[in-house]
Amino acid sequence: MIKVIIGFNRKPGMGIQEFRDYRRNIHAPMxxxxxxAKKIRRFVVSYPIETQGSEKPGFDAVVEAWFDTVEDMDGLFLSENFVTKVDPDHDNFIDMSSIVRLVCEEIVVVE
Incomplete structure (x- = not known):
């Protein structure tokens, strides 16, 4: 199983709730x-919460997407539909300079 983890911040001037609503109600349906997108096996968005003694989070959101193979992942992210329809929308809610992307082979230790 291949997993891509993407951490990012909202674009400057955008409130946190506006950012979350945009990502959920506009970007995700797109x-x-x-x-x-049928190549995605699982898709999770995580938002940091404040806890006592925790440091300020480095990201406003982290996305995790699972694929069967690297080819399936590339089939999504390199597709004409993604490149022309989905990717340009990131500018509407993400600080593009904040994006960190990690492609991993996931090995489950405990379930």
Missing amino acids: LFAIPE
Whole structure:
């Protein structure tokens, strides 16, 4: 199983709730409307919460997406639909200079 983890911050001037609402109600439906998104096996968005003694989080959100193979992942992210329809929308809610992307082979230790 291949997993991509992407951490990012909202664009400057955008409130946290506006950022979350945009990602959930506008961007996510746009992504899942393209046929190549069927290659995603699991998709999770995590938002940091404040806890006593915790440091300020480095990101406003972290996305995790699982794929069967690297080819399936590339089939989504390199597709014309993603490149022309989904990717340009990131500018509307993400600080593009904040993006950190990690492609991993996931090995489950405990379930």
